[in-house]
Structure formats: C-alpha cells, structure tokens
Amino acid sequence: MSVSRFLLFCFAGLIAAHALRAESRIATPDAKINNENAATESSITFSSVHVDGPYIAMTFDDGPSATLTPKLLDILAAHHIKATFFVIGENVAQHPEIVARAAREGHEIGNHSWSHPNLAKMSDAGVRNQLQRTDDAIKSATGGHPTFLRPPYGSITEREKRWIHDEFGYRIILWDVDPYDWKRPGPAIVRNRILKETRPGSIVLSHDIHPGTIEAMPSTFDELQAKGLKFVTVSELIRMAVPRQPKPSPQPTESIPAALAPSVSPTATTPSASPAVTPSLAPSPSG
Helix, strand or coil, X not given: CCHHHHHHHHHHHHHHHHHHHHHHHHHHHHHHHHHHHHHHHHHHEEXXXXXXXXXXXXXXXXXXXXXXXXXXXXXXXXXXXXXXXXXXXXXXXXXXXXXXXXXXXXXXXXXXXXXXXXXXXXCHHHHHHHHHHHHHHHHHHHCCCCCXXXXXXXXXXXXXXXXXXXXXXXXXXXXXXXXXHHHCCCHHHHHHHHHHHCCCXXXXXXECCCHHHXXXXXXXXXXXXXXXXXXXXXXXXXXXXXXXXXXXXXXXXXXXXCXXXXXXXXXXXXXXXXXXXXXXXXXXXXX
C-alpha cells in the first residue's frame, strides 16, 4: 500500500470516529429525558416490588360482595393476614358496613372505579367522575380517602396515569400474579396458579366475588406461609422497596486506533440498572 493511500485511510477512520462521538453527544439529552420518564413511571405504577425479604401483597377486586367478602374477612382474620381490597364504588354504596369492617380490621382499601369501565377508552371527565364518586363512597364508609387506583382490566393510558396521580394522588397498582379466577376454573386451579407464580415482592390479583376464590384461600394462605412468605398490604410492600443491584459494566479493553480497527458498531450500549418496581402496561381481562 502506498503512503498516500495509507494516510487517506487513516484520515477517513478519524472522521468516522469523530462523527460517532458527535452523534453520541447529540443523543444524550434524549436519553436523559427517556430515563426521567421511566423513573416517573416507576414511581407511579407498580405490578410488583423488589424487596429484601419474603413479603407479598394479596389483593382482591370488584367487591364488596354481601356474602363472600365477609367470609374472606373471617379467613384473613383467622390467618392473621392483612390484604388490600380494590372496591367498586356502586358496591361500596350498597354495602358500606363491609368496607368499614375491612378498614377497621387493618385492611387497605383502594379505588377500582364506580362501575368497572375501561378507563383508557373514556374521556377525562368520565374517568374523573368514576374515580371521584368511588373516592367519596370510600371516604364515607371508612373515614379516609384511598391512595391507590387499580384500573379495571389494568387498562389505562400513560397520560391518564399522570393526571390522575397529579389530581387524586393515586399510585397505579397492577399485578404480577393472576390466577384467572374470574374464569371460575375451580379452587384447586386458583390455588395452584397462585402458588406457582408468587415470589417475594409479588402483588397477587384475585376477586372476592367468586365462590371458588374464597374456597381456595384457606389452603392457599397455608401453603404460601409454609413457603416462608409473609403477607403485607400494598402500601407496606411499596415502603419495603429496595433498589436492584446494577449489572456489572463491561471491563475496559485496550483501545485500538480507529484506522486499524476492523469495524465500529454505533449500536453498542451499556446495560442499565433495573428499577426497584416493575411497571406493567398490558391490558388484561382480569382486574
């Protein structure tokens, strides 16, 4: 290779390397904005929590039921378990004494809308009406306002999450364990699905309006406790959150002059740390 061609090759390599560095500098502000949005999302939405201990949260949706919720409260009391109930406003209005009992016995009450619509398909005014009426009903029954929302079906837009959090102060609670008890598969299947999927930090979804779910709970609680798991409310679980350990960064290697390197990949990235909470966005027939 002639000297002139070698110098030309080196010069081209230096230009390419400079362009890559410039592109990286330009992309940094956008990456920072995306990271900030992810942090905001993680602080509002929870489907599980990274905890340092064997703690889980049992949650029950769509009640109160006039007959089944009191039975569940008896079972919870016998097992010394505190749970979180995401209640339907029109059911609270019909049975405020059941919600009052749940709160009095140390359980947590969350907003699950007034009539279980798909919030993501509603206007802001419609969503606001659903949440405010339920908030008022819970306040009337328990003396306190809820601090959590579980959107029906887990369906909610990112914009709705932000304005609901700003206006009502709600955190959005989803789940990572779903036994699909709304399909009424039978108590044994409900129990086995919960036992199979639950791990420390899980938020377990069930419904206190199906007889099979209530029937499944005593043995489910017994076996979860036999595994060493401990039950807390959703707010207690969130307070236990600890950051995930970041993945180790690749060790630096000896640099090679750009002109002599076989190739340069503009797409290489460094692994980032996972948040302490796990947001979930996919709508589900459950909830």
